[in-house]
Amino acid sequence: MEKEHKIRKTICCVLGIIIIFLGVGVIGLCLGNQYYLELNTQGECIAIEYGEQEITDIQALCKGTVWNRKGTPVKTKIIGEVDFKKLGTYEVTFEADYKNMKLSDKRTVVIQDTTPPEIELVSNGDSYANPGLGYQEEGFQAIDNFDGDLTEKVKVKEKEGVVIYTVTDSSGNSAKVKRKLIYKDVIAPVITLKQGNEIKVNRGTNFTDPGFTASDECDGDITNQVSVEGDVDTKTDGTYTITYKVTDSSDNQTIVKRKVRVGDFVAPVIALRGEKSSYIKVGTSYAEPGFTATDNVDGNLTEKVKVSGSVNTSKMGRNVVTYTVKDAFGNQTTVERVVYVYEKQASYNPVNPGNKVIYLTFDDGPSRYTSKLLGILDKYGVKATFFVTNQFPAYQYMIGETHRRGHTIALHTYKHNYASLYASEDAYYKDLYLIRDICIKQTGVEPKIVRFPGGTNNTVSRNYCKGIMTSLTKSLQYHGYLYCDWNVSGGDTYSGSTRTSIANSVISGAKKNSVSVVLQHDTTDKSVSAVEDILFWGIQNGYTFLPMSESTPMVHFKPKN
Ligand SMILES: [Zn+2]
Numbered sequence: 001m002e003k004e005h006k007i008r009k010t011i012c013c014v015l016g017i018i019i020i021f022l023g024v025g026v027i028g029l030c031l032g033n034q035y036y037l038e039l040n041t042q043g044e045c046i047a048i049e050y051g052e053q054e055i056t057d058i059q060a061l062c063k064g065t066v067w068n069r070k071g072t073p074v075k076t077k078i079i080g081e082v083d084f085k086k087l088g089t090y091e092v093t094f095e096a097d098y099k100n101m102k103l104s105d106k107r108t109v110v111i112q113d114t115t116p117p118e119i120e121l122v123s124n125g126d127s128y129a130n131p132g133l134g135y136q137e138e139g140f141q142a143i144d145n146f147d148g149d150l151t152e153k154v155k156v157k158e159k160e161g162v163v164i165y166t167v168t169d170s171s172g173n174s175a176k177v178k179r180k181l182i183y184k185d186v187i188a189p190v191i192t193l194k195q196g197n198e199i200k201v202n203r204g205t206n207f208t209d210p211g212f213t214a215s216d217e218c219d220g221d222i223t224n225q226v227s228v229e230g231d232v233d234t235k236t237d238g239t240y241t242i243t244y245k246v247t248d249s250s251d252n253q254t255i256v257k258r259k260v261r262v263g264d265f266v267a268p269v270i271a272l273r274g275e276k277s278s279y280i281k282v283g284t285s286y287a288e289p290g291f292t293a294t295d296n297v298d299g300n301l302t303e304k305v306k307v308s309g310s311v312n313t314s315k316m317g318r319n320v321v322t323y324t325v326k327d328a329f330g331n332q333t334t335v336e337r338v339v340y341v342y343e344k345q346a347s348y349n350p351v352n353p354g355n356k357v358i359y360l361t362f363d364d365g366p367s368r369y370t371s372k373l374l375g376i377l378d379k380y381g382v383k384a385t386f387f388v389t390n391q392f393p394a395y396q397y398m399i400g401e402t403h404r405r406g407h408t409i410a411l412h413t414y415k416h417n418y419a420s421l422y423a424s425e426d427a428y429y430k431d432l433y434l435i436r437d438i439c440i441k442q443t444g445v446e447p448k449i450v451r452f453p454g455g456t457n458n459t460v461s462r463n464y465c466k467g468i469m470t471s472l473t474k475s476l477q478y479h480g481y482l483y484c485d486w487n488v489s490g491g492d493t494y495s496g497s498t499r500t501s502i503a504n505s506v507i508s509g510a511k512k513n514s515v516s517v518v519l520q521h522d523t524t525d526k527s528v529s530a531v532e533d534i535l536f537w538g539i540q541n542g543y544t545f546l547p548m549s550e551s552t553p554m555v556h557f558k559p560k561n
Contacts, residue, residue: 033066037074037096037103050113050146053084060096060103074098087111087146087171116173117144119154119165135163135181144169185250189216191226193244198259202266203297207232209242212256216248237263237329264329268295270305272323272337279340279379279532286311286339288321295327316343316540340536344381345545353544355514359552360384360531360545361486363412363451364391365522366398373528374398374405380535383547386522387412387451390435400442408547409439410449411481421453422461422468425475432479448550450476450483457485457557469559484554486519492527499526503533510543517548517555 037060046058055078061071080092089110096103122139135158142150147169154167163179195210214223230242240260247253274289293301304325311319319339326332348354362373366388377384385408388399403409413421414434421431432450439447452472454460461468476483488509490502497505502520510516518534520527538545546552 033064035062035064035068035099035101037061037098037101038063038071039094039103039105039107040071041107044108046107046109048082048084048109048111049115050084050087050111051115055082055092055109058094058107060094060098060105062098062101082109082111084111087113113146113169113171114173115145116175117142117147117150117167117169119167119175119177121165121177121179137163140165140177142167142175144173146171185218185248185252187217188252188254189214189219189222189246189248191244191246191254191256193256193258197257198261200261200263200265201232201234203234203237203262203264205234207234207260207262212244214244214246214254216252218250219248222246222248232260232262234262264297264327264331266296267331267333268293268298268301268325268327270323270325270333270335272335275337276335277338277340279342279536280311280313281379282313282316282341282343284313286313286341291323293323293325293333295331297329298327301325301327311339311341313341315341317341342380342536343539344379345535345539348544348546350546350549353546356541356543357515358510358538358543358545359515359517359548360520360534361387361410361451361484361517361548362520362522363387364389364416366395366402367392367523368395369525369528370395370398370402370522372525373522373531374402374407376528376532376535377407378405379532380539380545382535382545383407384545385410385449385548387449388435388439389416390414390438391416391523396438396442399439403443403445406547408449408549409443409445409447410451410484410548411435411439411447412451413453414438416453418453418460419464422464424465425468425471428468428472429479448480448482449548449554450481451485452483455485455557456483457560459560462561467561469561473556473559482550482554483556484517484548484552485557486517487513487555488516488518490518490520490527490530492520492524492530497526499529499533502527502530503537506530506534507537510538515553 039058040061041058046055048055059076060074062074063069063071074096077095078092079095080090082090082092089108092107092109094103094105094107119140119142137156140151140154142154144150150167150169154165157164161181163181165177166174168174191212191214193212199210201207209228212223212226214226215221226244226246228242228244230240232240240262242258242260244256244258245253270291270293272289272291280286291302291305293305295301306324307321309319309321311321319341321337321339322334324332324334362384365386383406386402387410389412390396399409411432412435414431415421421428436446452458452469456469456473458469473483488506491497491505492502506518510518522528535545
């Protein structure tokens with residue numbers, strides 16, 4: 001019993017000692033753990049790739065020598081400037097302050113570009129090239145994270161069926177892309193149809209194909225290999241199809257179709273009897289002068305013509321009659337007839353004619369056209385002024401005729417030859433008196449108004465006598481004459497002028513003035529015919545046409561010689 005008790009006591013003692021030793025050991029270890037601050041990166045240099053905006057991964061840790069050897073992150077400050085937008089080296093200090101421990105660690109930060117550019121090829125990487133033609137670049141683009149667009153710096157090299165694209169950025173990073181070429185003709189030939197893909201053929205005529213060509217990038221002209229299928233029956237209306245086929249040496253086929261329409265494509269023709277454009281007096285009766293219509297297929301279609309519009313002869317105005325006809329195939333023709341219903345100029349007050357006055361004046365006649373002009377003026381009850389010449393001696397008698405019909409005769413020139421006329425003042429008056437004498441002989445009256453050939457401001461006279469226009473404008477009054485230029489021109493001596501252009505020119509000019517002196521020449525049919533249009537417009541719009549007299553306001557150009 002005693003022995004057993006002794007053993008138990010001994011075991012207790014040993015256990016107690018072990019526990020005491022263990023406790024002392026743990027306390028000793030705890031007292032031996034030292035805490036310190038350290039950056040989570042070793043080495044002097046921190047490399048940061050261009051494009052990053054801040055230093056994120058570097059920070060201070062609080063570590064223990066025995067416990068917490070991995071460390072706990074603590075608040076870290078970075079002292080020093082880093083420009084993330086520039087490649088380069090920057091000095092910074094990492095600082096931390098934690099439980100009376102301080103860290104101040106210098107590091108070098110390097111902003112670097114190690115990212116290579118990227119090359120992108122247009123279309124797929126493998127490209128077809130036509131044999132014989134060689135490879136044609138389809139395009140590419142190179143973009144670098146630092147340098148931006150480097151497409152211009154890409155080097156392209158073609159070798160043994162491979163195109164190699166290389167480029168290096170400013171930091172020396174290179175990229176390389178390959179395009180494998182497959183030499184094969186994949187482009188079909190082209191068939192071109194002369195006169196296009198749709199043509200019209202008149203029924204009953206002969207049809208011959210207008211022709212075609214076929215060409216291929218590899219084979220060249222292969223027109224003679226084209227096969228043509230399809231028939232055209234020109235006796236029967238309808239749409240026919242002709243098919244053109246060709247295959248190149250690489251088996252690329254092209255098919256083109258042409259539509260041929262057979263029918264009647266010629267419109268009927270309407271022929272008007274009488275004038276297409278005519279002037280009739282207010283109050284007269286108007287009867288349709290008649291018409292015919294014929295068609296190449298249907299023959300006489302006169303009965304089928306539809307007439308629309310009518311002529312109102314009770315008042316002044318422009319009347320349009322329209323004639324329309326359609327053939328059996330549907331081709332339509334329309335023609336118009338214009339009938340101007342005119343009024344004579346109303347009586348007017350020659351002393352106070354108002355503020356819309358037009359003096360029509362005609363130079364260079366009389367000629368073979370003067371008689372027609374007098375007829376037109378009579379029709380409208382209008383008097384005009386004629387600056388006459390002896391250029392057409394056979395029509396001298398028209399000076400007398402014009403005078404007797406109430407128009408004003410004025411003087412222009414006898415010969416209308418600048419060189420002899422403007423050689424000297426003396427020469428001028430010699431010429432003027434020759435035409436004056438003819439006028440007196442024809443009319444018994446001496447004209448009082450003169451117009452200088454070329455106008456007062458002509459410069460052609462400089463060639464023959466310096467200053468003559470200036471002195472003539474002064475001396476003319478001592479010879480008892482007035483002179484007059486113009487403020488509206490018909491432009492009728494331009495070779496391109498027409499009846500319409502002359503009328504339009506006079507009308508637009510007259511609209512701008514309260515008093516217009518219009519220059520025209522009664523030496524061409526177009527100028528004389530235009531007078532009818534001018535009178536119709538003027539009377540309809542309330543203008544008064546007057547012959548010139550000594551009390552008319554004279555238009556004067558400034559002499560240039
Ligand atoms: Zn003239």
